Amino acid sequence: MIPPTIPTLVARASDHPFLGKHLAMGSGSHGDFALARFNDLELTSGYEPIFDISVHALAQSLSSDVENVDRFGDELGFQAVTQRLDAAPFDMFDAFDRIGDDQQLVSLDRMSRALHAINFFGAQRHGLLFLRVHERLLKSVKYDHGRHFSSVLTSFGLNPARIVIELPAAAVAHKTFLGYLTKSYQHYGFKVAGNLSNAGQILSVSDTARLDFLKMDAAVALRDATVKPLVGYAGRLRIPLIFNRVMDEAQFEALQQYDVRFVQGPLFNAHYHDRAA
Template structure:
């Protein structure tokens, strides 16, 4: 389905009329509660091969007068469980549409945050509605890594239920946690653990398969140190700043730029 038709479809599906998706150049933006919302993408790199394997989506927020705001400020406006579910799903729909718009040259997976309040607000069938949204965009749960901040949720049983539902539907999970604990990893079963600094991968009894991803790789010294620590994935200014456009991973004939062997079927 063309991007313009998808925008019309999702706007019509929002029966409450709380938000509006609209074309903005070659991308899609949204208005919600007086805020302008847009997508930014930062490449995620396989550190051993220096190959882009996915993109992290983040939310860019501006007020009506153009003042930049933090994503968390936008989330704080959501005062009820229903409003947080609507807004969080809107943001992930926006990211999926903008990722879809670049599929001719941007491959790999889409990694995007799901807000902890959303996890606790939905009672059952986590990921079902978003799976339907993804299918409209020609994507599937297997194309998505859900980035989850477990700090503050801790031992709440609803977190276990939510993550089990997402895994059952085929989503992969990336866990952000300040204190890496083997029991936590075994309980929540993430595919990826996200680190803000080079930490203890070699000292954690990690379930297999499990990948560690480091943020803030801004120079070659950090890259070398991350490799030495056994960290497999990374993102940072060394590989590219967050931008409206994904970093290309292949040309329009589906040949990977960083591969000496043509891959995929020419289109």
């Protein structure tokens, strides 16, 4: 079966009343990918790589070979980031916070997730696609979390199993709610990741919420000297742990002193995009 292209997926999105109004192919220098138009903004997709650094031995320091991004390891996948087409600073979650109407929030989230899926799968990217979910969205949708997005993906001919729904720390903190959300998204074919605001929050994760991934801020874990216990506890849970927001070489080298496997952050983004260019 031939994988669908971005134009093919945009054409399929036109069959959806809401998505058809807001998603379109770009033009000119932006003609290779899909755009979303919402409230006078033109939005597109960015992707932050998540590396599996256990794939290759990293004996050399980062500074000794900054040109060779491949030595970070293999990409587990990518986290989608909503960006303005004009490259002006934009934070999707800040935009969400300014929206008072819950239904508009749901619509904007569905639009952005469809946009990222189209640009990801249509470009035949490999690995998993991580998509963040705003806390208010989780509360605005009363039940069957993941049902609508799964049906959209299926209509596009895309597989929900390659998408990781990334839950905020506020949801992870509530064990019962976390268990419900995880089971609901997984029921509709998705994988689920949970963000930790601190090391102690990992105790909320149990057999009632069999998350597929955990994510933790690298700077917070290093500051609190909790990298080693986090890695150990996540290992006992058998849940892969991703240290994100790795800012610089010092943090990266510090993480390598432990059995850290997955990393993500600004340090890797710049080198990855330099290679892609």
